[in-house]
Amino acid sequence: MPGMWWMVTAALIVALVAAYLIWTAGRVERLHIRAESAERALEAHLVRRAAAAAVLDEERYGVELHAAALIALDAAPQEREAAENDLTRQLRGADLDPRDPAVRTVVAASRRLTLARQVHTDLVRDALTARRRRLVRLLRMDRGYERPRYFDVDDPGLHLPGELAGS
Template sequence: MWWVLGVLAVAAALSGYLAWTAHRVERVHVRAASARRALDAHLMRRAAAAAVVAEHAASVELYAAARLALDAEQDEREVAENDLTRQLRSVPLAAPDEAAHALVATSRRVALARQVHTDLVRDALTARRRPLVRLLRMARGYERPGYFEIADPTLPEPAAAGRGPIPEPPVPVEAAT
């Protein structure tokens, strides 16, 4: 009689562990897909802000790169975003321009969204590699998440218009000794 209870306890523990593992696999895949959508939204905002900055700066190359990033398909997206980042780094941003500040803020959000996406993709791929998950094919219903490889999208703050950094006062030679 005791062995029946032992078998039932082991079966209950095993089924609980399998249910927990299946839920974990589902959860990390859903979170990775959600992070991908959030990253796409931030990339679209950055491209739109870049188009506005390009219009203010009269930069045809930046505007073209922004339009390509806005119109790119999923398989062309990484290349278009890298080109946009390259163009953004080549255009000086004016400080009083609110569009430039919005672009810098949006670029920082893209960097954060990319980091979150990368972390969640890593977690999902780690969950997929577990032997029990592979054996029971628990991840077969979910698309395999992939990394989004782009250059660091953060931009420096716009320099103040007409002003450079505050120079240090010169140190007199007599006072230095």
């Protein structure tokens, strides 16, 4: 009988370790999938904001703003961050009329972009944290997934004159 308890205990330990490894591998997979989804959503919001900015009247808001919007729409992946930062600077520097429906569309797109960027940043941070865990590195649980990357841009949020920054 004493030998049987050892076998039951050993089997229980093996089952617990296996369950933990399966759970950890599943978590790493879920975090990477969510980070990839957040990246696609962020890209969609970037396109929406640039498209909305491209519709703004060139004569009223400046050729530079219109050009920055077109550049952001056509930017290659390695040039995307710089193009989006330039568009953000142009939007902030423009004297936007809050009564213009096109301006309200750009502001709304910018606010949604701010949220999408925050979600993306949080999920990339979580995926990178999971990748740094000793067990994940040792067993190479992340080998099937591309390393997530932060999208390093200025805060794209816009506030029209008369609005509070926190609203």
